Amino acid sequence: MTQMSSSNGETLVEAALRVLHTDDPFEKARLGDEVANKWLQGHIVRPYDDSVDIVVPDRPSRLSNVKLVSPSEMPKLGKAGSLQSRQSIVHSLVHTESWAIDLSWDIIARFGKQDSMPRDFFTDFVKVAQDEGRHFSLLAARLKELGSFYGALPAHDGLWDSATITSKDLPARLAIEHCVHEARGLDVLPTTISRFRKGGDDKTAELLEKVVYPEEITHCAAGVKWFQYLCLRSKNGDDAACGSLVSELSKFQQVLMYRVRVRRISNYL
Ligand SMILES: [Fe+2]
Ligand SMILES: [Fe+2]
Numbered sequence: 001m002t003q004m005s006s007s008n009g010e011t012l013v014e015a016a017l018r019v020l021h022t023d024d025p026f027e028k029a030r031l032g033d034e035v036a037n038k039w040l041q042g043h044i045v046r047p048y049d050d051s052v053d054i055v056v057p058d059r060p061s062r063l064s065n066v067k068l069v070s071p072s073e074m075p076k077l078g079k080a081g082s083l084q085s086r087q088s089i090v091h092s093l094v095h096t097e098s099w100a101i102d103l104s105w106d107i108i109a110r111f112g113k114q115d116s117m118p119r120d121f122f123t124d125f126v127k128v129a130q131d132e133g134r135h136f137s138l139l140a141a142r143l144k145e146l147g148s149f150y151g152a153l154p155a156h157d158g159l160w161d162s163a164t165i166t167s168k169d170l171p172a173r174l175a176i177e178h179c180v181h182e183a184r185g186l187d188v189l190p191t192t193i194s195r196f197r198k199g200g201d202d203k204t205a206e207l208l209e210k211v212v213y214p215e216e217i218t219h220c221a222a223g224v225k226w227f228q229y230l231c232l233r234s235k236n237g238d239d240a241a242c243g244s245l246v247s248e249l250s251k252f253q254q255v256l257m258y259r260v261r262v263r264r265i266s267n268y269l
Pocket of ligand 2: 100215216219
């Protein structure tokens with residue numbers, strides 16, 4: 001593939017920051033797709049500029065039209081047996097995907113340079129970001145077909161919490177967001193799909209089964225891959241790094257024991 005500099009020489013991290021600073025989620029998805037294509041086609045060449053300081057926002061920009069409530073205040077979603085329940089579930093999925101877009105660009109911008117990650121790390125998470133943007137757009141379009149829209153219902157505001165907690169630590173971010181939250185999403189998705197089928201909504205079921213589910217497996221695999229990479233890199237380093245590896249692994253194991261079955265994770269390796 002021929003690599004060409006973009007006209008303004010923007011780096012991938014600079015482009016990721018533009019996505020994080022975009023408040024409209026539809027524009028976030030569109031811009032993310034454009035940036036991803038530029039990186040994958042070689043029009044953005046450099047992951048980051050060594051001489052430029054990177055300031056990543058604590059919380060990405062969001063529009064205020066979606067009412068955010070604490071998870072405990074969220075109305076029950078139901079089991080997809082009624083149109084209202086199907087709208088609620090798809091609305092909740094759209095909201096989750098909008099955060100997943102930010103999460104993917106955040107890991108690139110926050111950790112790529114800081115942890116001196118190789119080029120493949122950027123490419124893997126660019127692909128994840130592009131998938132999440134596609135999931136958001138497709139599910140938001142489906143929500144419209146179901147007679148609703150993103151912002152019609154409240155959404156829970158706990159989704160960025162674990163990103164904040166892991167904002168200083170790439171292994172913890174990979175373990176918690178990608179090996180726990182995304183793996184847990186995979187665990188519950190088959191039940192959601194069968195509920196939509198039972199409720200007579202094959203179109204949503206197909207979208208979740210044929211597009212979202214297989215792509216989410218690759219996201220989980222990316223988390224595991226780069227977690228393992230960091231562990232190996234640390235293991236080959238000095239004693240202090242090895243000590244930090246042990247502490248990271250033990251943190252990781254505790255989280256896994258608490259939230260998911262280890263056997264399930266190994267299926268996604
Ligand atoms: Fe997704
Ligand atoms: Fe994902």
